[in-house]
Amino acid sequence: MIRLENIAWSAGQFKLENLSLTVPKNCYAVLMGKTGSGKTSLVEILCGLRLLTAGKVWIGEDDVTYALPGERGIGYVPQDGALFPTMTVREQLAFAPRLQKRPLKEIEALVKRLADELGIAGLLDRLPQKLSGGERQRVALGRALAAKPKVLLLDEPLSALDEEMRDEVAQLLKRVRREHGLTALHITHSKQEALQLADVVFRLENGQVSETTLDSLN
């Protein structure tokens, strides 16, 4: 479950005030909104990268309002993947398990399993510069999953992909979310993505989030 309770945040002239949002457990939620409506800021607040001036943030049963980003149990996949420029795919996948000081054998097995699952087993020794857009997003997803998160936060993960690749990665996101039993919040401004992926759709407008129906998107 993801829950924002009456949060407030501001940066310069931009403000989010008294905003609340609940994504039920094991649900794939899509948050839509125009460019500049604050979608990315909302994800960054959930990640703990932006400090709130009021309100509470819940991930699962835990109040994480004051928790560090790494203590929140989140898997964050930004728009361009934001892969670590000097690390191979193998090192990216092993990054979080290494920080968690898991045994080496367990890390190797996890990397192999994720690479097979995401179809990137042949890319393990490549650097990000040698990957296509779709491959980069798969690696970013794998890197997030390797941390064993409770929720996935996906910030426009398909927007930089061509149409064919977009469909492929969308199917992958849906499958991975289901198989890993995760709650997901997917940010987009694409109705097509919402129709394809969402169990529930939210709209962010004028600093407020409201639930909307899939039918209203057609």
Next chain:
Amino acid sequence: MAASPNRISGFWASLVMVTSLYLFFLLAMLVATASYSTPGDLWKTLNSPEIRYSIGLSLATCTTTALLSLLVAVPIGYLLSRANFRGKELVDSLIDIPIVLPPMVMGLCLLIFFQSPLGRFLEQGITFTYTVAGVVLAQFVIGSAFAIRTMRGTFDHLSARPEEVAMTLGCTRGQAVWLVTLPAARRGMFAAASVAWARSLGEFGPILVFAGATRMKTEVLPTTVWLELSVGNLEASVAVSILMVLMALVVLVAIRLAGERV
């Protein structure tokens, strides 16, 4: 009205002409200097104990300065690039002071600072005035300002997003910078150290004022050129100048090869 091909080529031709004239002037100066000395003169001069000492001291102090500059340039460059705080523009401008101030004035400022109570207190630990440590400090004051500029540019070009992702995966901010950002900034760090090294190699005014020009003690290559010139030994000053040009070229090529692509 569409531009004719002739107009475009005229535009580019004028740019090429300005560039060519500029390069010609630079190369003509270097060729004239190089042709003033023979390889024999050059070898003889570079073999003299004083000049060998000066070469050694220049290499040692420039390398020390480059490393020290990097130590301050990385954190300050990162702070200026990533953090927003009140007075940031003022801090940014203050850091440029050594770049815009005449070098001789910088040396004078150092000399006066070490006559102040704080300066005298610091000199109870290490003596800077008219010592090798003073040479390094005089080089550092100016070289570090250039290194900070380079590191700030490097961090500006690196997206903060991977660092933030690393934090969501369990890193502290420091770990994220160490594991993700600094490896990505390695070319910029090399460029910053090289810029500081090259600036230090050519530093003359502040060293002369603050550390003096004592033979076999605080004499570095620019000081040698000046000392030899002042006693009318043009061959020696030309030989040392050629050596400095060659060293500067090596550093420039190294910077170009490393690039600032980060």
